[in-house]
Structures are given as C-alpha cells and as structure tokens.
Amino acid sequence: xxxxxVILIGRLTQDPQxxxxxxxxxxxxxxxxxxxxxxxxxxxxxxxxxxxxxxxFSKLADIASKYLKRGSLVMVEGxxxxxxxxxxxxxxxxxxxxxxxxxxxxxxxxKKVETPSEGEIPVIEEEEIDVKNIPF
Numbered sequence: 001x002x003x004x005x006v007i008l009i010g011r012l013t014q015d016p017q018x019x020x021x022x023x024x025x026x027x028x029x030x031x032x033x034x035x036x037x038x039x040x041x042x043x044x045x046x047x048x049x050x051x052x053x054x055x056x057f058s059k060l061a062d063i064a065s066k067y068l069k070r071g072s073l074v075m076v077e078g079x080x081x082x083x084x085x086x087x088x089x090x091x092x093x094x095x096x097x098x099x100x101x102x103x104x105x106x107x108x109x110x111k112k113v114e115t116p117s118e119g120e121i122p123v124i125e126e127e128e129i130d131v132k133n134i135p136f
Contacts, residue, residue: 073106
C-alpha cells in the first residue's frame, strides 16, 4: 500500500496568485512557511522554518484568492508532487509542490479593542432591594 498525504499549518509568505489554465481551470499558487521549535543539545531554544510551494485548483483556488493574503494562517491537506523540466538554458530544473485537496482557513484578524481608562469606566450605583418587592 502507498500513501502520499501531507498536512501543513502555517502562514502565507505571499498573496495567492490566481491564473487560468488554457483549459479554463483556475489555479492559485502561494508560499507557506511552517515553523518548528526545539531545544538543541546545548539547551538553547531554536526555531527552524521550512518553506513550501502550495498549488490549488478550481474552487479551492477561488477561495484562496478571495480570503487569503500574506500572513494568513491556513491548514492545507494534500499530496506532494515534484515536477521536472528543462529551462531555456538547457539546465534540468525541479520543483516540489503541495497539491491541495482540502483547505481550512485560519481565524480572521482580531480587532484590538481599546480598554477605557479608569476615569472613563462608568460607575454603577447599587440600590437596596427589598425582598417584599420581589414578585415571586
């Protein structure tokens, strides 16, 4: 049995680029950065970042181009594909990509709410309640 499955959670390194293939199918591309945090042998906290090439087709390409931008948090699930070609200079080139099959958008940016200063907080005066006035 073979399995080619990838799940990544990271942030976009660029806005999605939406294009149309000659067949009319929409395709979107963007870069995704994932971080790994660990403690090295000397006890120092370290961070390691990997960069991934993400490709989406059809409806997922539309969604990505409408709702994602550089810095957005996203989860992608898909498969790894490596393309090989020869460039104009005759050099062999290759590119490894993640072909997305499922897309989960992260939370939208949260607006920062300013808390009022102490002088602006309204004071609610307590009033005495007589138990006889409660209707039950």
